[in-house]
Amino acid sequence: MHIPPHDNQNKPIVDAGNATVPLNYFNIVKLTEGQSFDYRVPGYETCVVPATGTITVEVAGETYADLGLRREDVFDGDPEGAYIPTDTACRFTCRSENAEVFIAGAKYAETLKPFEVRAKDLDKVQYGSDETKTHRRIAHILGAQYHDRVGRLLVSELFTVGTGGWSGFPSHKHDTDRSEDGEVIETRHDETYNFRFKPNYGSGVQMLQREDNTPGDAYHIMDGSTICLDRGYHPCAVLPGYEMYYFTILGGLSQRSLKQYFQPTHAEQLHTIPGIMDMVAKFK
Numbered sequence: 001m002h003i004p005p006h007d008n009q010n011k012p013i014v015d016a017g018n019a020t021v022p023l024n025y026f027n028i029v030k031l032t033e034g035q036s037f038d039y040r041v042p043g044y045e046t047c048v049v050p051a052t053g054t055i056t057v058e059v060a061g062e063t064y065a066d067l068g069l070r071r072e073d074v075f076d077g078d079p080e081g082a083y084i085p086t087d088t089a090c091r092f093t094c095r096s097e098n099a100e101v102f103i104a105g106a107k108y109a110e111t112l113k114p115f116e117v118r119a120k121d122l123d124k125v126q127y128g129s130d131e132t133k134t135h136r137r138i139a140h141i142l143g144a145q146y147h148d149r150v151g152r153l154l155v156s157e158l159f160t161v162g163t164g165g166w167s168g169f170p171s172h173k174h175d176t177d178r179s180e181d182g183e184v185i186e187t188r189h190d191e192t193y194n195f196r197f198k199p200n201y202g203s204g205v206q207m208l209q210r211e212d213n214t215p216g217d218a219y220h221i222m223d224g225s226t227i228c229l230d231r232g233y234h235p236c237a238v239l240p241g242y243e244m245y246y247f248t249i250l251g252g253l254s255q256r257s258l259k260q261y262f263q264p265t266h267a268e269q270l271h272t273i274p275g276i277m278d279m280v281a282k283f284k
C-alpha cells in the first residue's frame with residue numbers, strides 16, 4: 001500500500017491495528033523550538049528518531065538531552081534516537097529552530113526499559129556496487145546489537161550510494177513464519193518505509209510482486225511517500241541522477257530476528273552483489 005505525501009498534522013500515518021501492517025506503528029511529528037509532543041502507544045514499543053533538528057526526550061524518569069545531529073535533511077549526517085517501551089508515556093521537546101521526528105513502532109506486549117542511541121552506537125553496513133546498480137549503506141538504529149533490550153522492533157535508515165540504482169534486490173519477502181527440516185527459512189515481519197530524495201523533487205518506484213513469476217504492482221514514490229508491506233517480494237529503485245533514503249520499520253510476529261526468503265527466480269543474484277550477506281546478517 002502506498003500512502004502519498006501529505007500533512008499528517010502530527011497524527012499517526014500508520015496507527016495501531018492498521019489493516020495492512022498490524023505489527024507496525026508510524027508517525028511523523030513536526031515541531032518548532034520549545035514545542036513538545038506527548039504520546040503513549042498501548043501494545044506497541046516505539047523508537048523516536050529526529051529526521052532533522054534536535055530534541056530532548058523524557059520517558060520513565062529518564063531524560064535524553066539533545067538527540068539529533070541533522071539540520072538540512074536526512075542526508076545531512078547520522079541519525080540518533082531513543083527506545084520507548086510499550087505503553088509508556090513519552091514527551092519530546094524541540095531544541096532547535098525546527099524538528100521533524102519519526103516515531104517507529106512494533107507490536108509487543110511486554111514493557112522493557114528505555115535507552116538512548118547516539119551516533120557512536122549505530123551499527124553500519126555498506127554493500128553492493130556501482131556496477132550492479134545496488135550500491136547502498138545502512139545505519140541500524142535498533143539493530144541486532146539490541147536483541148536483549150528490545151522486543152520485536154527493528155529500525156534502520158537506508159541510503160543509495162551515488163545516484164540511481166536499486167534497493168531490496170535480490171527480491172525477497174518475509175510474510176510467513178515457516179521452517180524446513182527444523183531450520184527457519186522465513187519470518188513474518190510487517191514493514192513500513194518512509195522515502196526521501198535528494199534533490200527532493202526526485203522520485204522512484206516501489207515494486208510488489210506477491211508470487212514468483214506473477215505480475216504484481218508498482219507504486220510511484222515521491223519525497224515523503226510511505227509504503228506499507230504485508231506480503232510479497234518488494235525491491236525499489238530511484239531514478240538516475242537522484243539519491244534515495246528510506247526510514248525502515250520492521251515488526252516481527254513471533255521473533256525479532258528477520259529471516260528473508262529470496263525470490264527463487266532471482267536468488268542466484270546473491271552471488272553477484274558484493275557484501276550482501278553481511279547486510280542479511282545485520283538483520284538477524
